[in-house]
Amino acid sequence: MTDANATLLERAAETAVRATPAPVATRVRALSDRAVAWLFIAPTMVLLLAINIFPLIWAIQLSFTNYRANRPNETVKNVGLQNYERILTDSDTWLAMQATAHFVFWTIVLQTLIGFSLAYLIDRKFRGHAFWTTVILVPMMLSPAVVGNFWRFLYEPQIGLFTYIVSFFSGIPPSEIAMLSSVKLAPWAIIIVDTWMWTPYVMLICLAGLRSIPDYIYEAAEVDRASPWRQFWSITLPMALPFIMLAVLFRGIENFKMFDMVNLLTGGGPGSTTEVASITLKREAFEKWRTGFSSAFAIILFVAVFGLANIYVKVLNKVKSR
Amino acid sequence: MAEVVIRGVDKAFKDTQAVSGLDLEIRDGEFVVLLGPTGAGKTTTLRLVAGLEKPDAGTIHIGGRDVTRLDPASRDVAFVFQQYSLYPHLTVFENLAFPLRSPARRLPEDQIRRRVEDVAKLVRIHHKLENKSTKLSGGEMQRVAIGRALVRKPSIFLMDEPLSSLDAKLRGDLRLELKRIQTELGATVLYVTHDQIEAMTMADRIGILAEGHLVQIGTPREVYTEPATLHVAARLGQPAINLLPVGLLPDGGAPAGAITVGARTEHLTIERSANGHADGRVDWVEHLGDQNHLHVTLADRKLITLTDTDTPLRKGDPVTIRLRSPLFFDGEGNRIRGGVNT
Numbered sequence: 001m002t003d004a005n006a007t008l009l010e011r012a013a014e015t016a017v018r019a020t021p022a023p024v025a026t027r028v029r030a031l032s033d034r035a036v037a038w039l040f041i042a043p044t045m046v047l048l049l050a051i052n053i054f055p056l057i058w059a060i061q062l063s064f065t066n067y068r069a070n071r072p073n074e075t076v077k078n079v080g081l082q083n084y085e086r087i088l089t090d091s092d093t094w095l096a097m098q099a100t101a102h103f104v105f106w107t108i109v110l111q112t113l114i115g116f117s118l119a120y121l122i123d124r125k126f127r128g129h130a131f132w133t134t135v136i137l138v139p140m141m142l143s144p145a146v147v148g149n150f151w152r153f154l155y156e157p158q159i160g161l162f163t164y165i166v167s168f169f170s171g172i173p174p175s176e177i178a179m180l181s182s183v184k185l186a187p188w189a190i191i192i193v194d195t196w197m198w199t200p201y202v203m204l205i206c207l208a209g210l211r212s213i214p215d216y217i218y219e220a221a222e223v224d225r226a227s228p229w230r231q232f233w234s235i236t237l238p239m240a241l242p243f244i245m246l247a248v249l250f251r252g253i254e255n256f257k258m259f260d261m262v263n264l265l266t267g268g269g270p271g272s273t274t275e276v277a278s279i280t281l282k283r284e285a286f287e288k289w290r291t292g293f294s295s296a297f298a299i300i301l302f303v304a305v306f307g308l309a310n311i312y313v314k315v316l317n318k319v320k321s322r
Numbered sequence: 323m324a325e326v327v328i329r330g331v332d333k334a335f336k337d338t339q340a341v342s343g344l345d346l347e348i349r350d351g352e353f354v355v356l357l358g359p360t361g362a363g364k365t366t367t368l369r370l371v372a373g374l375e376k377p378d379a380g381t382i383h384i385g386g387r388d389v390t391r392l393d394p395a396s397r398d399v400a401f402v403f404q405q406y407s408l409y410p411h412l413t414v415f416e417n418l419a420f421p422l423r424s425p426a427r428r429l430p431e432d433q434i435r436r437r438v439e440d441v442a443k444l445v446r447i448h449h450k451l452e453n454k455s456t457k458l459s460g461g462e463m464q465r466v467a468i469g470r471a472l473v474r475k476p477s478i479f480l481m482d483e484p485l486s487s488l489d490a491k492l493r494g495d496l497r498l499e500l501k502r503i504q505t506e507l508g509a510t511v512l513y514v515t516h517d518q519i520e521a522m523t524m525a526d527r528i529g530i531l532a533e534g535h536l537v538q539i540g541t542p543r544e545v546y547t548e549p550a551t552l553h554v555a556a557r558l559g560q561p562a563i564n565l566l567p568v569g570l571l572p573d574g575g576a577p578a579g580a581i582t583v584g585a586r587t588e589h590l591t592i593e594r595s596a597n598g599h600a601d602g603r604v605d606w607v608e609h610l611g612d613q614n615h616l617h618v619t620l621a622d623r624k625l626i627t628l629t630d631t632d633t634p635l636r637k638g639d640p641v642t643i644r645l646r647s648p649l650f651f652d653g654e655g656n657r658i659r660g661g662v663n664t
Binding site: 217219220221222226230239 | 372373374393394395399400401403405407409410411412420421424425470474
């Protein structure tokens with residue numbers, strides 16, 4: 001990865017050299033063009049190394065030790081692959097992975113279905129569709145912290161609006177709809193909030209996909225006597241598919257590392273039913289202070305997301321090139 | 323195949339009148355080309371016949387059936403769009419088979435295969451049936467689009483500048499092929515273009531549209547030699563017709579009311595002046611290989627005509643120019659017949 005970055009930077013430097021007009025070089029007489037180019041990209045490189053590459057390398061190094069950040073004076077012992085071994089055999093981490101998978105899977109399914117349906121409706125270009133697009137986009141513009149806090153109120157069993165509405169329509173007494181404290185409901189509570197917040201984002205990407213399909217293809221299909229149903233399956237969906245897949249990728253990566261909203265809503269509870277991977281990570285790193293162990297966990301998560309995303313992008317490219 | 327009758331059709335988009343009072347008959351098996359500049363209402367006319375637009379007034383009959391209010395699917399027409407309107411991610415075969423798979427005309431699979439293969443041979447794409455449609459060249463894509471129209475055997479083919487996005491060589495080839503296919507099938511075609519060569523070479527009749535009106539319709543020969551208006555005359559002929567005020571050249575007998583003289587190559591005799599009197603001067607001889615364009619300055623006007631490749635005229639030569647039964651137009655741009663030969 002560092003190698004790839006280095007070649008990228010070199011290429012950027014070369015481009016800068018080529019793009020720099022001659023007078024600049026003559027004004028800075030003491031420096032060669034190449035040196036000037038490096039000078040310009042140096043700040044970015046330093047920042048990148050300092051806040052991305054260096055911590056990553058350090059974390060990799062820490063993941064092989066028993067280092068604890070709250071006891072800096074203790075001798076650090078190299079434990080080899082022990083941390084990794086413990087994580088991969090620990091049933092708690094697998095529970096966290098399961099919670100994460102449940103969360104990621106259902107948020108993607110719901111957001112894609114609802115988001116695409118909304119985009120499909122908005123794309124009909126009815127009166128006031130621009131207004132409704134804006135209205136639909138509002139949740140996305142809020143801060144996750146605000147959303148988390150608001151929904152805690154909405155989920156409140158006694159005074160919460162959400163609880164009241166559900167109870168009104170279903171007849172179940174509000175006291176039984178404890179969205180955040182019930183083991184059964186809590187995983188769904190966070191899925192609902194994330195879906196509420198991020199469906200607009202998926203809708204926006206899907207809408208871009210639908211708008212990219214030229215009208216004349218539909219007109220050709222109409223003249224060819226394709227039913228609306230057939231037009232949807234043989235034109236709309238295949239042509240919008242790369243966009244849908246892109247939205248799924250973005251949401252998948254985002255939700256794999258979901259932390260802020262869940263932390264505010266349930267803090268991983270009740271028990272550890274909503275303890276997604278990043279919350280486990282935070283607990284291990286900053287409550288139990290097992291820095292080495294949590295570094296190993298972070299590396300595993302990173303490799304998992306990176307690997308999955310890479311495979312997914314390959315598939316996406318294949319779909320796009322069809 | 324069937325004849326198409328358009329009667330008094332109007333169509334406006336917001337405050338633009340795209341087509342007004344259009345009357346047009348296309349006979350069974352006829353190739354009619356609508357020619358006109360951008361915004362003349364050609365494409366709108368085509369879309370009205372297809373049912374992609376509904377007229378504000380007037381009626382459209384296809385094969386004796388009133389289709390004015392019907393949607394495209396129930397009109398039995400085929401449309402070839404200017405853009406390659408292929409279904410991406412489908413193979414050439416599936417693209418060609420697409421119209422045959424509609425519920426209205428569900429055919430058994432072996433029959434579909436036979437029809438598709440026949441049409442693929444006709445448009446010369448049979449060697450690429452299994453290719454993805456996005457992996458084709460522009461010419462191949464448009465062949466598939468034309469093939470998709472042919473496969474259905476509709477009552478009329480509607481073609482909206484199908485060749486305009488192709489390069490010149492390909493356009494020439496496909497032009498010939500299209501005409502060959504039409505003759506082979508005896509197909510009824512309404513074809514829209516702004517390319518006069520396409521119109522002249524393929525059409526049984528050419529309809530000239532201007533600002534939503536059908537100005538003139540007739541065989542290519544008629545429209546070329548007997549244009550009804552200045553506009554029609556200006557649309558046909560390469561190089562374009564030279565328009566001069568009456569009296570600039572000795573024209574013998576311009577009919578009363580004539581304001582403008584229209585002179586194509588065949589209406590002009592240009593010779594090197596012998597006796598010192600000159601009407602104009604050769605400005606430039608443009609060599610095009612198989613022919614030459616002769617540019618002549620005449621007072622403050624410029625004439626462009628065709629001339630032999632072995633013309634003795636050179637740049638700067640003084641020339642006498644004579645008219646031979648040119649076209650005369652009145653102040654409104656309407657043609658006035660008559661005029662005496664000089």
